[in-house]
Amino acid sequence: MAKRNRRVGYGLPVVLAIAVHVVALLMTMLRLPDSEPTPSSSSVVQATLVSDVTATDQAQYAKEARARAAQRQAEEAAQQAAEQQAQEAAQQAAEQQAQEQAQQQEAARQAAAEQAEAASERRQQAAEQAAAERAEAEKQQQAAEAKRQAEAEKQANAKAEAEKKRQAEAAAKAEAEKQQKAEDEKKRQAEAAAKAKAEKEKAEKEKAAEAAKAEAEKKRQAEAEKKKAAEAEKKRQAEAAEKKRQAEAAEKKKAAEAAAKKAAADALSDSIANEQERIANAQQSDQASNSFINLVKRAVEDRWHLPANADNALVAQVRVRLGPSGELLAASITRSSGNPSFDRSATQAVEAAAPFRELQQLDAGLQRRFRDFNLKFTPGDVQ
């Protein structure tokens, strides 16, 4: 035994044994960094819409979308008219907008009509479209009437303002005349006083001729000076009146320019508002679709029983086709995970979660979109 131990030492075996344990430990440790970077998304089931609708369907969707957009525009026009009544907005801008909208709607209608011809759709759809167009036309007429009313009121407002201005000008003129008259009277009184003085002085002159002549000359000079001063004042007043008139004209011009600018700004802001409303509508439809997707996801997640041997890396895709009222028509595996029990669990989860009655609450277009969608199953964070 002692000989054997000397021959086959324990150094190498000890090193090897420790190496074995270190490797075993590393294998348990190394699985951690592998599993950690996997996406830790809270959603276990990921849904994606299937975009394999046929070309004719797409054309129908496009038409419907256009019809909806036209309806939205008509609604926006009505809202704008209401807003304009309250505001002191420019009439021309509104008319231009109305014209533009009308043109847009007409263009949309023409496009829709062309598309209808091209697609050679069913008569029912055509009838529906015609009905939609009639509704649009009615809405447009309503909008136009509202605009006309708005214009009439605006005109009335403008006239009232013009009258007020005229009255204000007249008052200003009257005041100016009064002032002039008052000044004239003062002058006359002053002259009369001067004349009286002169007569008295003449009487005195008779008494004292030499002094009187000198005084008369002085008086004449004074009168001449006074007359000159009065003339200068008159000139000044006339100049002031002209200046006032010029200033008023400039103010009027400025007011007109400001009004034009305001009208342009209103037109711009209105177009921006239209755009924003369109975006908001798009977001709303997106939100509706997202909420439906989330609903489906949650329902499927709740009923999903993960098989015990499922690996976190497994991914299965299930194509779900729904009936018009949300009932399940078919749930088929489009991309297998390679684990049959995992695939089965995914389809069973969809079958258990069906029917999705919430589909009925969506718009017709969205409904058609969600009649066919994909669900991606990843175990993720399921414990």
Added chain:
Amino acid sequence: MNDSMSIPHLILNASVVVQLVMILLLAASIASWVVIFQRSFALSRAKKAQKAFDERFWSGVDLNELYRDVPENHQAQGSEHVFRSGFREFNRLMPKTRSSEAVLDGVQRSQRVALSREEDSLNANLTLLATVASASPYIGLFGTVWGIMGSFQSLSMAQQATLSTVAPWIAEALVATAMGLFAAIPAVIFYNRLSSIASRLLGEYEDFAEEFHSILHRNLQGRGGNQTT
């Protein structure tokens, strides 16, 4: 979830008793692997030596030459050890006694001693493997039972017992059993394998001892016949 349920994390968070059990099991595992490697090397070397000596012995070489040829500081091993101790005894007894039976008895006795020593060295430390193989599952089970006891004790204070509150404790406790099995399984497998190799080698040594004994017996018969005639 992954982080808190990783095996190193579970080991570090276990209670003291469970940790002691784990350390014991780790030591047992390392010791068993040391024995596994050491025995594997030793037995493969013994096998090689046995094969080489077999070829040399049956190549028709003179036995005296074979005995003298071996260098003195060389540690005889296996059947060579049996041969050398037997032949040494034979050479010592030959001049002292005329009785061939006494010589053969002595040779057989010395061969038996050599064989038992070889058996000892072949089976050295295999008992450790057997102990680890049989005891470590029980040790691991003890750690698990202790850990689950602790988990239930702490669970009694919790308001709600959900799977997520119980799971870490049980996982922690089960690590001890896993470690016990991790130590036991290689020990069982290699104990069986190594002991079978050792017993086969021992059988070969015994066969060689018998054959060598018969050769010596044949020689003695011939020599005894010559001396009597």
